[in-house]
Amino acid sequence: MLLFEKSREGRGCAILPECDVPVVLPQEKDARKQPLHMPALSEPELSRHYTELAHKTRGVNDGFYPLGSCTMKYNPRVNEQIAALEGFNQIHPLQPQGTVQGCMEVMALAEKYLCEITGMDHMTLQPAAGAHGELTGLLLMKAYHTSKGNTHKTKILVPDSAHGTNPASAAMAGYTVVSIPSGDDGCVDIEKLKEAAGDDIAGLMLTNPNTVGLFDKNIREITQIVHDCGGLCYYDGANLNAVMGIVRPGDMGFDIVHLNLHKTFSTPHGGGGPGAGPVGCKEELAQFLPSVLVEKDGDDLHFTKPEHSIGEMKSFYGNFLVVVKALTYILTLGREGIPQASSNAVLNANYMMNQLKDLYTMAYDDICMHEFVMSLADLKKDTGISAMDIAKGLLDNNIHPPTMYFPLIVEEALMVEPTETESRETLDEAVAVFRQLHAQAAADPEGLHHAPTKTPVTRLDEVGAARHPHLRYHFED
């Protein structure tokens, strides 16, 4: 039941005192006439309503969540506790710099450590999410090329295995997208790349390990080809959790990197945000960064504006509390813990893949990085059971499904990313469920077509939802 349906006139919470100064209201011409319909509920009812909603929501803490490309690792509790400190929470963003030295120290440390992990020289913490970081990175490219008079560079190379945000971000930055096909091994087809790499190329967007979970070993050649035609290389940090402390995007030849603090650096996803998508770059590009950078002047920290900044990507300095959590995480893991997180993420993925590959077809039968992709095309042909059906079957077994139907280059794809924060027992249990569902696909396909049955609702009519959009509750008056 919706809040509005539970609402009863006259109920409410006593939050504010009476006004202690003479009341001033807007003149008639500016006074609100439309009625307001905020719910009228007492606090006990309200509190229970949200507890009920929480019960119908599944987070990492409710069980295994191997959602590929999303890095659903455990979100440490201490991070939340630190971000809730009054000394971070109750700070106005426009306070005098002398009164926010702590916040600036957080920014300076986060920039320094994240640059070290990525092999970049400077980093802006302003972008609020991965996609926001992508746009920021592309605008850096655009500013760079504009400053060089390279107005003929109008195209961005994006592999066909890329996340949809890559081409969408390129379009928002005013670029035309050139799709580069992947080879049979799931990596960039070097010959095709060479053909596409001309004088009109502004840059390349790539993630490595790529979206099929493989490390592209030709990466230096790839970045060289792009540099040779005067382009810049952009690293989508979606998959950094595989290689932290092992290899750095900067050493692969990338010029710009975005990170997803809500993936790699353990900050919670919050049901779809807030995240943070800091963007790092090489020295030459730092002059174009948005927002401000923190500089040290003796013991004092102060803000500086990059000389040819692209401007602001949003208000203020980014999703600051998310940065606080990520910094807490980096300090906790430290120089040894960071690479261990990555190696265990890779270990867990390979461990699961190895126990499934006799039954499920792996899209690429090679050592994977932090995730692997299965193709259920054969299973579907044999039994009629699709990737969607297996995913829904997992729901009835208290496992969040892998990412479905991505990357687009793999038919009936399921992309599995266990992360390092899962125990061997959890992986073993999940393997057993996957195997059992495979057996069920042959034995009882009809049952799987109807899964899930143990969830608060069964499969929902998405087509109807889009055809007849019902996007809000309608009040009677």
Added chain:
Amino acid sequence: MGSYIPNTGKEQLEMLKSMGYSSMDDLFAAIPDDMKLKDGLALPEGKSELEVSRIMKGIAAKNRVFSSIFRGAGAYNHYIPAVVSSVLSNESVQTAYTPYQAEISQGLLQSIFEYQTMICDLTGMDASNASVYDGAEAAAEGIAMCRDKKRNRALISAAVLPAALETVKTYCFGNEIELEIIPEKNGVTDLDYLKEHMDKSVACVYIQHPNYYGNLEDAEAIGEIVHESGAKYIMGVNPISLGVLKTPAEYGADIAVGEGQPLGLPMAFGGPYLGFMACREKMMRKLPGRIVGQTVDADGKTGYVLTLQAREQHIRREKASSNICSNQALCALAVGVYLAAMGNEGLEKAATQCMSKAHYLADQLTGAGFAVENKGDFFHEFVTVSSKDTDKVLAALEKENILGGQKLDDHRILWCCTEMNTKEDMDLLVRIVKEV
């Protein structure tokens, strides 16, 4: 060293051996050796929870928490009901991903549907998305929504939040919409200039109401001018003000956007906040970002799903209306809980107190050597001009642990009052600045 890896070193080795490997290095064979980091990362050693907690608390202690705040300018100090943080601390909600799997995300999806309803009701609009990054970014997304093949110009008032203006400029550098700034006259958008610069190539006009200086714009008249040329009218609004002020819909706007932070989110040195976006039904399919819709399940039971996804990047790739995927879901939840806890009465009270207190302070400052610059009505922000040096005024307040208004120049200050500022606080402030 802190770690969140359950498997012990012994277990890790067993797992490796079960696959025929002898060490972790075997798993990274695809990475060329000469590319790998030789000496590890130059980071401090890992630490225990207690040590990290001490360090971070030490850093937080270097910030000054003011006992009273009279600064707004884009971030507002409002009371946050206790129930808000209590709901947000729930681990299922906090640690969930975007609700792609609707069957196990009904709670989250319903909370977004409720949020969308509240935003529509607040603004008077028909459809809302599930939020974007913040108010400034919402302004930029709103402008991008309006362009079409024939209309590639956007006009924006100079009297908007500077960060919103800057963000819009940056986005327009990317999407190559021609942006033109409408100057301000006496603290409000210059209507004559607007009239002269409207034509059929203008896709939209963006104004903020109340504007950066707290002034109420002649919002209805602006709407009429904009619509005469067939352009879209976007209003950036303060959500608290909608407790007493006309809705963007009543003023004739096509799209309403704004900063959601005043609705239950802490100032938090600038983020995370959220941008709300709502529009008329005919523009619904142009809204960027996630949108939740009501539907039914296979058994006919009411349920909620992410919908109208044909607009989005994962389907349309470079043809998508925006690249945005994650919204600020947890912040949207905070807004929902905040508005539910406040109710109509609470919201009207907050809005009334904001406006009343700002007028009280303005009156008191007038008797203390300051003149109020605002010519017409203002909401909870206003500008004073004085012969007193702004830096000295603010420094005198800072000494008493009061964060004064935002400096506009050496003699002008932008003040803000909310329900948090008591009469005693305001009287104290006036006594202090009088002495400067």
